Amino acid sequence: QVQLVESGGGLVQPGGSLRLSCAASGIIFNIYDMGWYRQAPGKQRELVAGISIGGTTNYADSVKGRFTVSRDNGKNMVYLQMNMLKPEDTAVYYCSVLSFWGQGTQVTVSS
Numbered sequence: 001q002v003q004l005v006e007s008g009g010g011l012v013q014p015g016g017s018l019r020l021s022c023a024a025s026g027i028i029f030n031i032y033d034m035g036w037y038r039q040a041p042g043k044q045r046e047l048v049a050g051i052s053i054g055g056t057t058n059y060a061d062s063v064k065g066r067f068t069v070s071r072d073n074g075k076n077m078v079y080l081q082m083n084m085l086k087p088e089d090t091a092v093y094y095c096s097v098l099s100f101w102g103q104g105t106q107v108t109v110s111s
Helices: none
Strands: 003-007 010-012 018-025 034-039 046-051 057-059 067-072 077-082 091-097 105-109
Touching: 003 091, 018 034, 018 091, 018 105, 034 067, 034 077, 046 067, 046 077, 057 067, 077 091
Parallel strands: 010 105
Antiparallel strands: 003 018, 018 077, 034 046, 034 091, 046 057, 067 077, 091 105
């Protein structure tokens, strides 16, 4: 059974940083692309960043230059380093592989 567990969310002031982690189990982790998504209240879920099995990354235009996605295949982990956070980054952040989703972690950017 595939399980994805996100952690690392919280409340941070504008301009601050957070690092999200996603622990995967029940899957041969290193043969799948991984993605980070977010969903703000009243909005559709959107792709924030993706990372391929080979480490190629892609980002939403709104986070380019501020967010960095990485993975550790030996630990079955994927990370999202978020810098220069803005209030509009406030959302529940999810990691995903194939059709599986974690429970999400709340990120709130507010002064």
